[in-house]
Amino acid sequence: MLLEIEKANKRFGGIQAVRDCSFGVEKGSITGLIGPNGAGKTTLFNLVTGFHPLDSGRVYFKGEDITELPPNEIFHKGLFRTFQIVRGYEDMTVLESLLIMPTQQLGENFWNIWTKGSKIEEQEKKFTKKAIEVLEFFEMADRKEELARNLPGGEKKLLDLGRMMMADPELVLLDEPGAGVPPSLQQKVNNYIKRISDDKNVTFFVVEHDMNVIMNLCDPIIVVVEGTNLTSGSPEEIKSNQEVIEAYLGEEERV
Amino acid sequence: MLSYIASYLVMASIYGIIALALNFQWGFSGLMNFGIGASYMLGAYSAALLSSAPTAEHLGGFGVPFPLDLVGAAIIPGFIAFLIGFPALKLKGGPFAIATLAIHEIIYLIVHNEMWLTNGVWGIRDISRPLYSQMPQQYDFFYLLIAGGMLIGFYFFFQKAVRSPWGRVIRGIKVDEDMALMSGKYAWSYKMQSFVLGSAIAGIAGGLFVHYTGFVSPTNFTPLMATFIVWLMVMVGGSGNNRGVLVGTFFVWGVWTGSEFLTDFFPGSMETRAGFMRMFLMGIILLIVIITRPQGIFGKEKIIPKYLRSE
Amino acid sequence: MIGPLVNGIILGSIITLGAIGVTLVADILNFFNFAHGAIFTLGAYFTYLYLNILPDMGSMFSLSFGGSMLIAIVLSMASTSVVVLFFDKIIFRTLRQRDASSLFLALTSLGLVFVMKATISMIWGPQVHYYGSIQSAIKFPLGIRVKPDEFFIVAASLILVLVTYLFLKYTRLGKAMRATSDNVVLAQASGVGTEKIVTWTWIMSASLAALGGTLYGIEVQIRPTMGWSFLIPMFVAVIVGGVGSFGGALVGGMIIGISEELITSLLQDMFLKLNIRVVMSAYKPAIAFVLIIFVLLVRPHGIFGRKGG
């Protein structure tokens, strides 16, 4: 198991958002996480990545306890996440929002700017080259000077993936890669995810509301309902699972 | 008249340095610092106390010579900003602004009341003015070289800083702090660095101010004169654009200085209220800019990474 | 110690009136309104204006004013609301349509402060004004001195706070306003238009501020800078109580009012005993700030803050 969640609990005010939730993500897989609205999917992501503290329970990454770590340190362990609404540094150019990603940049220290100019320059050239390669991989090289906010929805998602590639993580948490992407482009995004998973041996953990997207992309799939995991299995198993169907139907009745 | 214009330019340069510092904090780092004037005040008093001759009236008498005491004028406000940062940076947006405004008020109160420290409302007189005795008549022109030079220096300093990888992280945090965290950047540390750096540089502007006027008192640093007008300069020029901020500074300070002459157009009975006319004018300029050009005269600058251009 | 406590309650009830307005705007319109202090001042000056126009109706009970004051207060609340709605129409609505950030809105309101303050100073002059003559205090046991006017101040604040509370809790409009702050979708479902909610938010916020300003004018005096000095206590009350919480504004306002008076006088006593020359009253505004740090370290979202994370 690359990522393991053990009996996670989280309360917001009077609402038990996550209840005794336990599951794991296998190395090299593209694991999906589905559930009806308000089932606590995004909350689980926030708990894993350190944005919210857990009330009780543990989170292990590569066997290491990361429960108490802040997001930036979790990132350095090799775990990357995207956000539901693409928020990718909107006021920065595409290229800059990629350049920000690499770790151990000399120039990120204030004093080094003034003392280690030439070394920083070297690094910058290296990272710029890498960023261009990433953009070429996504066929977006002509967008490099565009402001991120001006990109169409699908390309924003690709930029997110691009940022991930700059960081070379081991595990990527994708929060709704389908949101805001026109259906025609969705397959393209999915293909990129699969290609990255295969080529670079990156593990993906995907939260998605849209059943079609997830059935296409993920195996296995974990189902969460009302803050606790209901079941897990291959897409076929999930499709035919009576409990899952009820949970989704129940939701529709409520709305 | 010429020396009047020179003195206008000197003050505009000093304000320009504060505006650059604030633009760094707000325009690039997203810190809504309503206490920038407090750093300016602390810098002014640090320089005054460090350089003044020994006196029984207040602390001071360290006799630090001119360029060196500016270092003190940077370190002291910077260090105080560092201490304030611990509680204040827990807050974001509006509450952060309110907290910094409250700190501004408190520092003002201390400077205003603690005679032993700052000589209170009396202010500090006879602060050394470098080379003043050599050219009392041309002093404005001479000081313009110092203040203007510093302004240009800080302009390039900030231009380089925001374009560096360090500045990139700072700008990234402004756009999206969660995202920056999830990119492995320790956002708090960068915000603190920005807060301290901006405050220290506003402090240097304070030091330049006291050596120009030779005199300092708490009333130089009311919220209007020390904070609001700087915000106006940044907003008019375009936050997040150093060149725009410089133009904004010279424009706003020009209107402020020029509107002093408005009194000439008022009948005698209304002259006394002309002062409020200027305050009104400042507010109106801000509102007009916000409604017609929310991004300021220049708007935000699009920063293209340096090494892309050379290719 | 009881003297400062009484002063604190009076001050606290005035801060509360302002704080409710700040919290409503912060919650529903989603920004911290720095112009609230100027609105507070404007209300006090409108009352002053109407008081001079209206015929003197003598004084009621043992108060220093009479029926004309009550009419003036109502007129002042209405006029202040009209002015504020005017600013909303020409400024804030444009920004709302543009989807401006809340920091941008806050900054705009700061610009408005200077326009309003300057206008008030130009019309009424920078000097201090009074509504009426000096009123002597009634002496109670334990050395408490209370002016009859001060009973009126506390009573009027409490009544208006209660009315506002009932309005928000039981009327359709009030419920819609509370819903807006929680969830825009829910608010639209309630069938009350957003612009109507915005309008009423401003009206309530401005009216309470105008009353607060007037009560403060009765207690002390009116001057163009009065609102600015109240701004930080009002904001701190909101943050301490929890943004968007009605009860929080009430409790926060009282806490600020009472602690400012009590703590300053306690510390002053202490310094006198230790023979240290410090004019504590000069540091009164600092109390509010120390309080805000303390509360935020213990409860980051205020005493009644709702947001969990």
Next chain:
Amino acid sequence: MKNLKIGIVIFVLIAFLASFAAVAQEKQEKLTLGALLIMSGPLASFGETEYNAVNLAKEHLNEAGGPQGKELVVDLVDSTTNPSNLRDATKKLVNVKKVPAIVGPNIRSDVVVSITAPNHVVTISPTNTPEWVTRLDDDDYNFRTTVSDKIQGQILGKLAWERGFKTASSIYVNDPYGGPLSNIACDTFEELGGECMAEVAYNPGKASYKMELLMASRGNPDVLIMPAYVEDGITIIREAIAGEYFDQFLFTDGMFAQKIADETGDVLNDMYGTSPGTSESPSYNLYHEAFRGKYGHEPKAGFSEQAYDAAIVIGLAMAASDPDAYEEDPGKAIRDNLRSVANPPGEKVTAGAESIKKALELIEAGEDINYEGAAGSVDFDENGDVISGILIWKIEDGKIKTVRTEIPERE
């Protein structure tokens, strides 16, 4: 595109500044006198009255034909109580309006002198009473027509004792004026046998002064001594009466304004105060007569006599200057002639239109004159200070009245 924008902004700016400057420089054939007075803030009522007095002096000088036969005009700038505004205002008078002499400033001569003295501009403050003004490094360009606080403080302490008070407290404005005055008054009071129970500083512009009153009233002193300014002083008095902290007050020159009686009802009847000035000289009477004649009422605040004297001696010094010397360096010419018109020896002249006319005629004839002002004899010593009397005033039937003058002995 960007350069165009910069160009437009700079152009607008220069046009803006230039148009104002053009307006400011048109007065050529006239002699100008600057007035740097507080026209807004807690001391505005003083500035207004002093401006009236300066205008009266201008009228008297012009009716007599004007200094050097030219018309005298007054350029008023609001100095406000804020030192940074004061600096700007001074710069405007010195560098743009190029006045050779200024009546003012009201406070903070130190700020002004650092600009005026190097530019050879004479300043005569009608009000700035602190002792340190004497010691300013001013190249002899700074004068004042009011006496130092030291003397007023002593008279104030003496007055408290004479009025029969045994214990006193003071609430003073926390600035270069209030503190020393309170200290000296308390010292004198204690030397005479009284007890000063507390001296409490207050900061101007606050809404309430209950805390200060609470501290000052500990031990129930007989009287509250108030070296304060009008606006805040009224607040303090109202709160003192309402809370029954005090019912007896003693005031200083900062409170010497009709407004304090108008805003507090009749509770202040029979309260006393001090202020630099004299009330018993013929010059004083002539001045007040002229003031009433022009404005229809008595001066509404103190120090108008000093302002009148300052404007008159500047005008006389202009008249006494050698035209060539004046052409070359008007400020220096005025400075060099001030003592010759204000100090003995010479024929004594007083305030009032006729007397000023006579004075100009005497100067024309090459005679030496000695101006005896409305506020005192206006004899400048080597520091530019004068020694004159301290006025005792009281409130009677809601009106401020002068009682008598204490003339201090020369030290």
